[in-house]
Amino acid sequence: MVNFFLLILIYSGIYALMAIGQNLITGYTGMLSLCQAGFFAIGSYVTAILATSLGWSLWATLPVAALLSAMFGVLIGLPTLRLKGDYLAIATLGFGEIVRNVLNNWDSLTGGPMGIQRIPMATIFSFTINPYKKWAFLALVILIVVISYYLFERLGRSRMGRALQAIRDDEIAAASMGINVTKYKVWAFAIGASVAGIAGSLQSVFSLSVTPNSYTFMVSIMVLCMVVLGGMGNFAAVILGAFIIQLISYFPQLTGLSSVIPPQFKQILFGLILVVMMIWRPQGIIGVRSYRVGQKKSKAKGAK
Amino acid sequence: MKLLQTEKLTRAYGGVMAVNEVDFSAQEGLITGLIGPNGAGKTTLFNNMTGLDIPTEGKVFFDEKEITGFPSHKIARLGIARTFQNIRLFKEMSVIENVMIGRHFMTGESPHKKRLTNMFKSYFFMESEEALMLENAHKWLNFFDMDEFANEDAKNLPYGRQRELEIARALASNPKILFLDEPAAGMNPQETEHLMDTIRKIRDTGVTVVLIEHDMKLVMSICDNITVLNYGQKIAQGTPKEIKNNPLVIEAYLGKEE
Numbered sequence: 001m002v003n004f005f006l007l008i009l010i011y012s013g014i015y016a017l018m019a020i021g022q023n024l025i026t027g028y029t030g031m032l033s034l035c036q037a038g039f040f041a042i043g044s045y046v047t048a049i050l051a052t053s054l055g056w057s058l059w060a061t062l063p064v065a066a067l068l069s070a071m072f073g074v075l076i077g078l079p080t081l082r083l084k085g086d087y088l089a090i091a092t093l094g095f096g097e098i099v100r101n102v103l104n105n106w107d108s109l110t111g112g113p114m115g116i117q118r119i120p121m122a123t124i125f126s127f128t129i130n131p132y133k134k135w136a137f138l139a140l141v142i143l144i145v146v147i148s149y150y151l152f153e154r155l156g157r158s159r160m161g162r163a164l165q166a167i168r169d170d171e172i173a174a175a176s177m178g179i180n181v182t183k184y185k186v187w188a189f190a191i192g193a194s195v196a197g198i199a200g201s202l203q204s205v206f207s208l209s210v211t212p213n214s215y216t217f218m219v220s221i222m223v224l225c226m227v228v229l230g231g232m233g234n235f236a237a238v239i240l241g242a243f244i245i246q247l248i249s250y251f252p253q254l255t256g257l258s259s260v261i262p263p264q265f266k267q268i269l270f271g272l273i274l275v276v277m278m279i280w281r282p283q284g285i286i287g288v289r290s291y292r293v294g295q296k297k298s299k300a301k302g303a304k
Numbered sequence: 305m306k307l308l309q310t311e312k313l314t315r316a317y318g319g320v321m322a323v324n325e326v327d328f329s330a331q332e333g334l335i336t337g338l339i340g341p342n343g344a345g346k347t348t349l350f351n352n353m354t355g356l357d358i359p360t361e362g363k364v365f366f367d368e369k370e371i372t373g374f375p376s377h378k379i380a381r382l383g384i385a386r387t388f389q390n391i392r393l394f395k396e397m398s399v400i401e402n403v404m405i406g407r408h409f410m411t412g413e414s415p416h417k418k419r420l421t422n423m424f425k426s427y428f429f430m431e432s433e434e435a436l437m438l439e440n441a442h443k444w445l446n447f448f449d450m451d452e453f454a455n456e457d458a459k460n461l462p463y464g465r466q467r468e469l470e471i472a473r474a475l476a477s478n479p480k481i482l483f484l485d486e487p488a489a490g491m492n493p494q495e496t497e498h499l500m501d502t503i504r505k506i507r508d509t510g511v512t513v514v515l516i517e518h519d520m521k522l523v524m525s526i527c528d529n530i531t532v533l534n535y536g537q538k539i540a541q542g543t544p545k546e547i548k549n550n551p552l553v554i555e556a557y558l559g560k561e562e
Contacts, residue, residue, distance in 0.1 A: 178380035178409030
């Protein structure tokens with residue numbers, strides 16, 4: 001039972017990383033992107049391939065995964081930048097599916113539908129972070145989530161964060177105030193993608209095998225749910241959102257009701273959460289902003 | 305000196321000439337009015353001068369340099385700021401943050417190799433740049449007498465204040481020229497009166513002002529120079545007095561006598 005709860009926490013952490021990235025893209029910049037799963041997959045496969053075929057350690061593959069995801073972020077960001085709202089959502093959704101299909105079919109590199117097995121465990125100073133002994137792995141995940149949270153929180157409060165919010169609120173006004181909208185959007189996309197890539201790396205050394213089927217569109221939707229549930233534009237809130245969503249999705253197993261509740265119940269519940277949140281609390285459970293210029297953090301108020 | 309000038313500027317949408325070979329100019333340090341009936345092409349002309357739209361033909365000069373077809377963020381950086389007919393504020397951001405955005409492009413532009421050291425510098429030294437931005441933003445809020453609203457969300461301001469905030473944001477970018485697109489729209493007579501004082505005050509700080517306005521009282525009393533558009537064409541240009549007596553202008557507004 002404890003072990004199972006640890007598993008949920010680890011997955012919460014991995015998904016929290018993706019949600020943090022999604023929050024920068026959607027919560028801050030206002031771009032409805034639906035391809036975190038794609039970047040997640042790229043990160044996973046980079047680590048899996050480099051670790052199995054070249055014997056690289058996790059620490060060496062992590063930056064490569066982040067960079068490559070960011071590169072794909074730029075690649076998908078540049079042409080789709082002009083698109084707004086639902087159009088961007090569809091284009092990015094397509095990208096996520098393309099990634100999965102490539103992984104499914106590029107047998108020589110990715111092992112096709114079978115994926116890649118026997119990924120070496122992560123080590124730190126000759127100490128093996130064995131995913132079956134979950135405490136150590138949980139510590140690793142928490143460490144990375146905390147670091148990312150800190151960096152993203154600072155990014156959000158910086159002039160760049162302010163520019164991104166300005167773009168979200170009014171692109172035309174932002175451009176006429178001298179903000180290079182294209183540049184910032186691409187950056188937001190790349191940074192959001194890179195952290196999803198890191199999440200992917202962690203995922204592959206956690207499950208020790210990767211298959212294309214773990215990177216479906218549902219993953220992107222789950223990440224979006226986390227952001228909406230927690231509160232757009234608030235990094236702490238999306239981490240909480242990630243935890244709640246994970247808890248919900250493992251609810252049948254957690255309560256021992258998995259024989260009664262069909263696995264599809266997850267999807268129904270996510271849909272329900274999105275609808276309920278949109279109607280009654282569109283700003284998420286925690287609220288929108290954690291920080292405001294010229295105000296102490298404690299005084300910052302959520303939206304009414 | 306002509307700070308801003310267009311040369312035979314044309315913007316066609318298909319066969320419709322929204323702006324047709326207009327030679328517009330704004331003298332440095334003066335208030336220039338741009339008037340004309342609805343649909344005359346005033347806002348289109350504005351958009352073409354501020355980079356939101358690209359002219360089909362013709363040229364735009366600012367400070368004697370050609371800026372035709374520049375993207376709007378580049379134009380803003382040259383010292384051209386504007387407001388919008390339908391207010392475009394950053395609604396979810398606080399008032400002070402809105403004004404700080406005005407100064408955004410002046411900050412963080414360190415040479416690339418210094419980026420990294422700046423990152424750490426800003427961490428350890430209380431973000432002096434940020435403090436400067438904040439100070440400047442407060443200065444402009446003070447100019448508009450809206451200090452009390454600094455931490456409000458922009459969307460919660462009363463309408464007249466939103467218009468002022470938009471001007472404050474534009475001024476925070478330290479522009480040489482300020483374009484105001486119908487600044488008095490929706491204001492009551494007292495507010496308009498107050499706005500006129502403000503615009504004069506802005507001019508007195510050395511900013512050249514160009515404004516589109518339908519309120520003739522405002523236009524006639526504060527503009528030094530007026531350009532009249534009708535059906536995309538310039539039909540008159542001159543001092544308020546000349547414009548008032550120009551038969552073409554009267555015709556455009558009131559129709560021809562039968």
